[in-house]
Amino acid sequence: MxxxxxxxxxxxxxxxxxxxxxxxxxxxxxxxxxxxxxxxxxxxxxxxxxxxxxxxxxxxxxxxxxxxxxxxxxxxxxxINKLDVKKYDSNSYLKNIKIPVVKTGSRFSEKKYLLQIWTSIFRSLG
Known part of the structure; x- marks a missing residue:
């Protein structure tokens, strides 16, 4: 059906x-x-x-x-949910994640991790 x-x-x-x-x-x-x-x-x-x-x-x-x-x-x-930035800033695991720069063609881009993206978005939006 x-x-x-x-x-x-x-x-x-x-x-x-x-x-x-x-x-x-x-x-x-x-x-x-x-x-x-x-x-x-x-x-x-x-x-x-x-x-x-x-x-x-x-x-x-x-x-x-x-x-x-x-x-x-x-x-x-x-x-869309606003995250508590302090919760993520104080997380020892997340503090140690480094986002490496990766060359793609003639441009540079960063590998993005969803959690970090949303955290940084809401951090920048206040």
Missing amino acids: YDLANDKIIEDNQQVFALLSRYLNNAPDLIKKEEMDEIVKQGVSCEYAFSLLLASAYGMDIINNTVDKDRFNQYFTKM
């Missing part, structure tokens, strides 16, 4: 994963603290502000497009 609901979940997962991959690999500094502060002034959490900016930066129309709106509500409002 063909399961449309399961197909939609798979498609949504793939779309959100692709968006997050582009963000983490190509533009981890895309969202600026000043932009978030402007949205937070309207009375929303920093996590929600970050979600809005990320969705907007990648062309999601959560006002007029029901697919984007549903995807945003299903994923974005649940997947």
Whole structure:
């Protein structure tokens, strides 16, 4: 039997994963603290502000497009969580992780570890 609901979940997962991959690999500094502060002034959490900016930066129309709106509500409002930077800064294991520089073509990039990326993102956003 063909399961449309399961197909939609798979498609949504793939779309959100692709968006997050582009963000983490190509533009981890895309969202600026000043932009978030402007949205937070309207009375929303920093996590929600970050979600809005990320969705907007990648062309999601959560006002007029029901697919984007549903995807945003299903994923974005649940997947962004502000980490306690002190908890990670005081962790002796994480303190010892070094991110080596790797040459790729003519550019240099760093291997990125998801935990460190999210920690550094929220550290820079205050």
